[in-house]
Amino acid sequence: MGNNGNRVDPRTGAHPAQTASGRRRVLLLNASWEPLGAVAFHRAVVLLVGGKAELVAGEAEGRLLHSEHRVVPAPSVIQLCVYVHVPFRARAPMTRAGLMGRDRHRCVYCGARADTIDHVVPRSRGGGHGWENCVACCGPCNRRKADRLLEELGWRLPAAPSAPRGRHFGLLAGAVAPDPQWLPYLGEGAA
Numbered sequence: 001m002g003n004n005g006n007r008v009d010p011r012t013g014a015h016p017a018q019t020a021s022g023r024r025r026v027l028l029l030n031a032s033w034e035p036l037g038a039v040a041f042h043r044a045v046v047l048l049v050g051g052k053a054e055l056v057a058g059e060a061e062g063r064l065l066h067s068e069h070r071v072v073p074a075p076s077v078i079q080l081c082v083y084v085h086v087p088f089r090a091r092a093p094m095t096r097a098g099l100m101g102r103d104r105h106r107c108v109y110c111g112a113r114a115d116t117i118d119h120v121v122p123r124s125r126g127g128g129h130g131w132e133n134c135v136a137c138c139g140p141c142n143r144r145k146a147d148r149l150l151e152e153l154g155w156r157l158p159a160a161p162s163a164p165r166g167r168h169f170g171l172l173a174g175a176v177a178p179d180p181q182w183l184p185y186l187g188e189g190a191a
């Protein structure tokens, strides 16, 4: 879409939406437009060529892929033609990157840039290591809080911490650098 930085490099095939190992990924949307996840590039091409999915966004001006039966634009976002019911999925495991993403890299206590993780109920006092008890925290707040409870400090949380919602969250928690073309389909979590 006129974004040169988003094109496949014709010599190397390099593309912004790559995993750390360099494999390109494609955003897969359900027929309901709900993001389902990132699939391998070759898997996306198989879905397209097999008529299981349609191209939503791709390298329209870029390289064309010559499959056995037809020619398709190199996809960035594809959509399943038929809705698939996705059963309840286990929530995302808590990771440092995921936690920082949820809290926008801001200390929940003072709003400064966060570079530590605070256990709201300290582990030494029985607090768990999970989404509900961990928050992004700046170093000074973390040191001041130490092993005390919020009530003992008179501190409050702006909101009860919880697991991030949205099946695509894991995509954005550091596992995959999202292709800019994905962002319109990922909703608020993409910011």
Ligand SMILES: [Zn+2]
Pocket (backbone or CB within 6 Å): 107, 108, 109, 110, 111, 112, 137, 138, 139, 140, 141, 142
């Ligand atoms: Zn702070």
